[in-house]
Amino acid sequence: MKRCLRCFQNYEENKTECPWCGFQENQQLKEPQYLSAGTVLQNRYEIGAVVGAGGFGITYAAWDRVLEQRVAIKEYMPGEFSTRTPGETRVSVYGGEKEEQYKNGRDKFYEESQRDYSGDL
Incomplete structure (x- = not known):
């Protein structure tokens, strides 16, 4: 069995398309700066499909290998200040x-990620 990189359901090894959501494992990335599905970060998070992108970043569906659950990974990646070589994580x-603008935005992005929103839910 293998895990779909969009919905994270398991399906048969010999299939190339997820029967649950239709994700095709060899789909081309829409933008070259996106992380490739299957990229593993910090030996813990397996990057899946891009679920959103905007002016300052990219949101990925991901699988947390420690908690064994689906998570979202938000990456600070403002296109006007930065880029990535396709296939690389750097x-x-x-x-x-x-x-300077990149660093200031990154610091604000990080600060916001540390806020506790549990009272807002």
């Missing part, structure tokens, strides 16, 4: 003023 930040 982000390249443009120099000069754009580098």
